[in-house]
């Protein structure tokens with residue numbers, strides 16, 4: 001039996017858009033041009049509306 005030892009040194013990431021394997025180091029997918037980096041989640045500013053006992 002031949003044992004194939006696949007040594008994956010490269011980190012392949014999957015494009016979330018086209019689902020193709022894309023080099024993890026790339027920031028954009030070379031196939032569809034989608035951004036490989038996770039979308040930056042902007043923190044929502046806290047609603048500065050203190051409910052001051054308005055009953």
Ligand SMILES: [Zn+2]
Nearest residue numbers: 015018029032
């Ligand atoms: Zn893609």
